[in-house]
Amino acid sequence: MSEQLKVSLQDLLSASKNMKGQGRRSEAAELLIQAIEQNKTQRGALPRGVYGELCILFYELGRYEEALRWSGEGLAKLKKDFALTNMRGVLFRRLGRYEEALTCFREAGKLDPKSVMPLANAGNVYLDLQDGPRAVEVFTRVVRMMPKSSEYQRQLGTAYFHSGDFERARRFFDVARQLAPNEPLPWISVANALEELNQFEAALATLDQALERIGPNEDLLTSKLAAFRRNGRFDEAIAWLQQLVAATPGSALLHFQLGRTLARFDRPKANEYFARALALAPDDTDILTEYAESLDRTRGPEEPKNIAQAYELALRRLTLGGNLLPDARTLRNIVIRSADYAGAERVGTLEELGAYWARTNQEAALHHLMGQVETPEQRRKLVGWHRIWGQSVEKRAAQTPLQLPPAVIGRAKIRVGLMSSDLRHHPVAYFAAPLIAGYDRSRFEFYCFSWCTHPPDPIQQRLSEFADVFRVHPKISDRDAAQLIANDSLDVLFELGGSTDMNKIRTMAWRPAPRQASWLGYPHSAGLGTIDKILTDPFITPTDPALLIEKPFELAHSWVSFEQPGFGGMPDIDPRTPEEREGRITFGTMNNPYKYNPACIETWAAILREVPGSRFLFVRPEGAVPSFRANVERLFAMHGVEPDRINYIPVRGAHLQHYNAIDVALDTFPQTGGTTTCETLWMGVPVISLVGEAFFERLSYSNLNNAGLGDLCVNSREAYVAKAAEIARNTAWRTELRRTMRERLKSHPLGRPDIFVNDFQQAVLRWMEEPRP
Structure with missing residues (x-):
């Protein structure tokens, strides 16, 4: 190599070093790549650490896949390089590829047996997996070293x-x-342990001591606020933050945290603080993601505008790249809400996200995978991910067991508990109300438990008057909630809320009642082995027992029933079909977009092609969002349906009257409607449903059969298209259905609460005869 070329290579390496010193990592990485590529053509000696330095730069930029590629190239040239092997393991860990990471760390350990680094890195993998015993084994060795x-x-x-x-x-x-008194993480860890030991005041005092010693450290501030929020002490958190913001108005962190704390109570105000935080730190990924989520969940007249802005922020976050997994739940929900399935793929695959959410205790996120499963294997993986989460919760609950009261022998009445924060103006209450109002008070006592943070509404007040006991505790920990329930010596406890907002599914892990079951709130096994049964019926019970963790608590007829699917006045059914009024067939849906997927839209498009001149109507607030409309219309156009055949009614809440604009409702799949299907039938509109093997694929199957309309259920997409076209052609039948549907329901189990209440009570009596779990 000539002297000039040697200088050129050194210049590139020197320039890269300078760029890194200025914080310009991306440019520094590009210069190193130039040096490597130039060296390939000149066959000179490249300094040994260049590949490692390039990988570190990409690691710091969050560009893990690129770093992984260059580490592989480096190891191809530098066999048995310790630093690159260890770095490759770190990259695999960041990408959630844990087995490959452990393989690299084992190899690095062989290359340098005296180094503690690969061992500690392996321990971090076990911590990521929340595999405490293996992490203890590894870090015990590390600490000895x-x-x-x-x-x-x-x-x-x-x-x-x-x-x-x-x-x-x-x-x-x-x-x-004690070893590092000026480092915040040990203080935070002490506080977290104290909180788990139900010593919240001591945990708070620990964080205050750390703040006094170390100062307003970001991690300490965040941890104290998280502790306040976890324990329901929002007023204290808000007051403290407002003082800090007033003292330091230029802090993006403080504005961000105030937005996070206010979001539960006042989203418009929270959004103001998020906007200020983002203005102060435009590329902060945490701010982008949380602001997007808050906008996405802000209701009111500005909802379409908020959805559109949330989508734009989510796309900005995707463009920034890096590790998307911590933000995946929010980003995926937002882009799917705008029917951007390509954007959802950028966030991660179903397998990547399911495994990640299971091991990071994000059980609520698993719900949104139900509408995206495609194969029998994925359905069973979904069960497994729920169980991984459940086992983690059970393990933690076992460390703080309840003080159980003595068993009650010979009590005259069976004491049944219903636990849900949705025993108010909410769909869960629509279906629970007939049971709470109609149970046999000579044989049963009903205890209701709510953790709702909203002021009591008239429905909650009404239900509290029917129940023997109605306890409301909005500011209580999961473990204390379990103890509260245990103190009432229930015979059976039904959990109705699942993982939705304000509910406490984890409470079931302490087994506050000897018999425990799920019902209504979650269309899948929750994952806890301490939940013995899940309420089903002959239609909704999965075909394969492996698709449930619990045993079926099967009622004789229907798993739900109602007198009308809501409270208060209901709109009248227009006796004329939309076809009669408009001269064309209108198909439509009111289901939530998280249940849509490309296969759904492709199938709906096939139906429109099969029925010339027909239209498809979306009755959703997203109908006023430009991105939703553009993405939906593009997908329909891909399958031969022009945009002018897609219509929208952008509405939230007062949607039932708009069923009068739909001739035939098309159910989503694989996750079907539940409450939506009941509302559709109440408004005299037939629903075509595709039946699958899992619980969440059989809700409409149950509803339709228990309304005497089982022939509207099919088992293939081809049959779905054919059935929709057949019903569209049968104008006389649809007209008759609109005229007679509400009376028809009264003669079938779905519209007969008396049958449901009797079936429920009989099933409880049978369960009481079984040995206790």
């Missing part, structure tokens, strides 16, 4: 924390704090 390391002492404490041994975890956290 480096006993004066505060960080390794803290990680050993974290390993015990994930093992559910919170007292031992606290002791190691204390050692870490």
